[in-house]
Amino acid sequence: MGQGGFAWAFAGREPDGTPVAVKVLKPLYAGDAQFESRFRNESETAARLEHPNIIRIRSVAKSGDHVYFAMDLCADSLGARIAREGPLAEADILRLARDITAALEFAHQQGVIHRDLKPDNVLIRSDGTAVLTDFGIARAVSGYVASTGVNMTIGTPHYLSPEQAQGRSLDQRVDFYALGVTLYKAATGEVPFSSNDWFELARMHVEDPPPSLRKKRTEISKRFERVVLKCLAKHPDDRYANAAELRADLDEIEQKQRPTANLGTAPMGTRQREALTDPPGQRRTWVILAGAGIGLLLLIGLVVKLMR
Numbered sequence: 007m008g009q010g011g012f013a014w015a016f017a018g019r020e021p022d023g024t025p026v027a028v029k030v031l032k033p034l035y036a037g038d039a040q041f042e043s044r045f046r047n048e049s050e051t052a053a054r055l056e057h058p059n060i061i062r063i064r065s066v067a068k069s070g071d072h073v074y075f076a077m078d079l080c081a082d083s084l085g086a087r088i089a090r091e092g093p094l095a096e097a098d099i100l101r102l103a104r105d106i107t108a109a110l111e112f113a114h115q116q117g118v119i120h121r122d123l124k125p126d127n128v129l130i131r132s133d134g135t136a137v138l139t140d141f142g143i144a145r146a147v148s149g150y151v152a153s154t155g156v157n158m159t160i161g162t163p164h165y166l167s168p169e170q171a172q173g174r175s176l177d178q179r180v181d182f183y184a185l186g187v188t189l190y191k192a193a194t195g196e197v198p199f200s201s202n203d204w205f206e207l208a209r210m211h212v213e214d215p216p217p218s219l220r221k222k223r224t225e226i227s228k229r230f231e232r233v234v235l236k237c238l239a240k241h242p243d244d245r246y247a248n249a250a251e252l253r254a255d256l257d258e259i260e261q262k263q264r265p266t267a268n269l270g271t272a273p274m275g276t277r278q279r280e281a282l283t284d285p286p287g288q289r290r291t292w293v294i295l296a297g298a299g300i301g302l303l304l305l306i307g308l309v310v311k312l313m314r
């Protein structure tokens with residue numbers, strides 16, 4: 007199906023015929039005992055995360071020289087969908103964002119940070135739900151890099167948080183930054199920061215404000231843009247502190263956007279009934295006539311009084 011920095015991904019079948027995705031560590035890394043054990047440890051950690059929005063890992067194993075793990079096969083990925091269809095509708099993005107946030111909330115509670123959230127790691131089941139994959143794999147790689155000094159960047163730095171770009175200590179809030187980039191890409195078809203030069207890109211993540219989302223895609227709501235911008239805050243303290251906070255904001259947008267057309271009409275009040283039986287224009291004429299009448303009576307009264 008494709009390949010990442012250190013593994014190939016294949017579509018395959020279990021002996022009983024169940025379709026699966028199989029991720030096989032490239033021989034270069036499978037031959038390295040330290041990397042291999044990190045990879046296995048991290049995939050076993052990921053395998054323990056059982057949640058409807060996290061990919062189910064079916065087995066972690068070694069066969070001959072091949073280290074691999076098998077997981078549920080998904081029909082599609084967010085990355086593939088954006089490549090095919092271009093920017094998605096806000097309602098679609100919102101639904102996916104809520105699924106991803108539910109997965110992050112669960113994983114973070116177990117102390118697991120994703121660290122490599124991006125559209126290719128957001129898989130989409132045939133029923134449209136989003137499923138996160140590659141939990142913790144980035145940690146296996148970065149831990150390996152730290153302990154061996156071997157420079158092995160995994161994949162794209164477009165989703166890298168400023169603190170990761172600067173090699174600072176990180177926590178769960180890196181996942182909100184990467185989610186912000188992912189949502190931005192889903193809404194506009196483009197990542198907020200782009201450069202072929204790794205260092206320039208890292209600098210942009212650290213220093214540059216993201217280009218206005220609503221300028222690129224006017225139909226996106228202000229509320230939604232605000233959520234994306236909060237995720238993209240440079241300092242982790244300015245982002246969501248936890249996934250529950252983010253979920254609350256997403257729920258609110260969802261509620262405000264729910265169409266009112268099919269909710270039925272509200273019970274009618276006296277005013278509304280009056281408005282129907284006695285349209286405002288006609289009512290105004292009556293008020294003017296009544297006023298003129300009273301004025302005329304007062305005037306006659308005054309004249310009569312003066313004449314006496």
Ligand SMILES: Nc1ncnc2c1ncn2[C@@H]1O[C@H](COP(=O)(O)OP(=O)(O)O)[C@@H](O)[C@H]1O
Pocket residue numbers: 007008009010011013014015027061077078079080081082083085126127129139140161
């Ligand atoms: N379980 C899966 N079901 C369907 N597609 C998958 C699955 N796992 C990975 N893929 C797809 O296979 C490709 C390669 O995945 P991967 O090796 O994780 O590299 P990366 O995530 O860096 O692109 C990606 O396009 C990904 O979306």
Ligand SMILES: [Mg+2]
Pocket residue numbers: 010126127139140
């Ligand atoms: Mg992946």
